[in-house]
Amino acid sequence: MKTPVHDFEPGHLPFCQVCNSKQLELVLDLGHQAPCDSLLTAAQLNEPEETYPLRMVRCRDCGLVQIDYVVDGSKVYHREYPYRSGITKELADHHHRLSIDLVKRCNIPLDSLVIDIGSNDGTLLKGFKRQGMRVLGIEPTNVAKFAVEDGIDTIQSFFTDKLADEILRQHGKAKLITATNMFAHMASLGSVIRGVERLLDDDGVFVIENHYLLNIIEQLQYDSIYHEHLRSYAMKPLLQLFSYYDLSVVDAYRVASYGGSIRVFVAKGRNRPASAGLSNLIAEEHQAGLYDSAIYDQFRAKVLQTKRSLYNLAVEAEAKQQRFVGNSCPGRCATLLNYVGIDRELMPYIAEQPTSLKLGLHLPGKHIPVVENSILFKEQPDYTVLLAWHYWQPISADLRKRGLKSKFVLPLPELRILSE
Numbered sequence: 577m578k579t580p581v582h583d584f585e586p587g588h589l590p591f592c593q594v595c596n597s598k599q600l601e602l603v604l605d606l607g608h609q610a611p612c613d614s615l616l617t618a619a620q621l622n623e624p625e626e627t628y629p630l631r632m633v634r635c636r637d638c639g640l641v642q643i644d645y646v647v648d649g650s651k652v653y654h655r656e657y658p659y660r661s662g663i664t665k666e667l668a669d670h671h672h673r674l675s676i677d678l679v680k681r682c683n684i685p686l687d688s689l690v691i692d693i694g695s696n697d698g699t700l701l702k703g704f705k706r707q708g709m710r711v712l713g714i715e716p717t718n719v720a721k722f723a724v725e726d727g728i729d730t731i732q733s734f735f736t737d738k739l740a741d742e743i744l745r746q747h748g749k750a751k752l753i754t755a756t757n758m759f760a761h762m763a764s765l766g767s768v769i770r771g772v773e774r775l776l777d778d779d780g781v782f783v784i785e786n787h788y789l790l791n792i793i794e795q796l797q798y799d800s801i802y803h804e805h806l807r808s809y810a811m812k813p814l815l816q817l818f819s820y821y822d823l824s825v826v827d828a829y830r831v832a833s834y835g836g837s838i839r840v841f842v843a844k845g846r847n848r849p850a851s852a853g854l855s856n857l858i859a860e861e862h863q864a865g866l867y868d869s870a871i872y873d874q875f876r877a878k879v880l881q882t883k884r885s886l887y888n889l890a891v892e893a894e895a896k897q898q899r900f901v902g903n904s905c906p907g908r909c910a911t912l913l914n915y916v917g918i919d920r921e922l923m924p925y926i927a928e929q930p931t932s933l934k935l936g937l938h939l940p941g942k943h944i945p946v947v948e949n950s951i952l953f954k955e956q957p958d959y960t961v962l963l964a965w966h967y968w969q970p971i972s973a974d975l976r977k978r979g980l981k982s983k984f985v986l987p988l989p990e991l992r993i994l995s996e
């Protein structure tokens with residue numbers, strides 16, 4: 577079987593990233609946008625800003641949902657990438673539980689080599705190290721230095737098949753390779769899979785965790801479509817992807833992280849049998865209509881409806897001279913605010929926790945400044961939009977406890993205003 581192209585050059589991508597079919601249909605056009613984590617300094621506001629097409633398309637042949645433009649990796653994952661998993665408590669807790677679950681579920685013996693691709697600040701690997709594993713992180717951005725400071729062995733680089741050969745020589749084969757929330761990201765997908773294929777021990781497991789297409793569609797999470805997320809996975813296209821290599825998806829189930837993800841287990845060898853859980857998940861996808869056009873037409877109509885209601889609320893608040901501000905600045909809020917058309921006239925600032933690396937910078941596109949969240953309690957704005965709406969419960973409870981009286985606005989999956 578001839579393997580399709582899985583390593584993509586920057587630029588327009590007129591074919592499917594899994595099966596290479598050209599039968600792509602448009603799901604949603606989010607306009608031209610700047611990479612969502614390229615926040616700007618005050619000085620950069622005097623310079624032009626590069627934007628790229630952001631379109632969500634679907635392959636009619638294998639069902640993959642993807643974007644059809646690849647931004648050069650060095651522009652998306654610039655070295656100052658302002659994101660650390662360890663600073664969000666929910667995420668740190670999630671990673672900790674994940675490390676314990678995986679060691680148990682995959683029967684990983686003590687002192688095995690565990691590799692995390694896209695290891696960020698080493699939060700996940702710390703959990704494996706505590707359980708007596710040898711750990712190695714691969715992280716291209718400067719966030720790697722936080723991991724190294726904390727004693728987590730980390731190579732600051734992109735993971736490629738070439739790097740995998742080098743690791744193999746120095747450390748041997750890995751019993752467990754993890755790729756959480758990054759497997760949908762890289763343009764060099766083929767190189768990563770070939771690297772995993774070589775580095776994984778015969779009885780080893782490759783675990784992927786990624787945002788799940790069914791959650792994106794059902795909960796209208798179109799704000800998770802941005803240039804870093806080249807692909808939005810469902811199980812059928814993932815099975816097809818690994819079938820081109822000496823690897824098989826053997827198990828998968830849904831987990832709650834990032835507003836709904838799938839945890840996928842991949843083992844060595846072709847055509848390995850699927851678990852009952854995996855078969856059920858695929859049946860659920862078919863039942864939901866994930867492989868038919870109709871569900872995507874409904875999705876687009878609902879997105880337009882929520883766009884109108886959020887924009888109208890912002891404009892009405894401005895007309896009444898009410899303060900309408902944002903809280904938390906996850907990458908996805910750039911997609912949301914740029915697409916809906918909310919600028920700094922309508923939303924004067926976005927408040928972030930004091931440890932955030934985004935403070936003092938400006939949102940790409942609409943240039944809304946990111947400021948420390950103590951301002952909320954002093955200013956008591958009329959409306960606070962919870963931009964990390966997929967975590968709205970703990971966030972709103974915390975802000976209330978600290979004395980914020982604003983009405984909370986949840987922008988999605990439908991506009992909700994909470995005054996309690």
Ligand SMILES: [Zn+2]
Binds near residue numbers: 596635637640
């Ligand atoms: Zn396809």
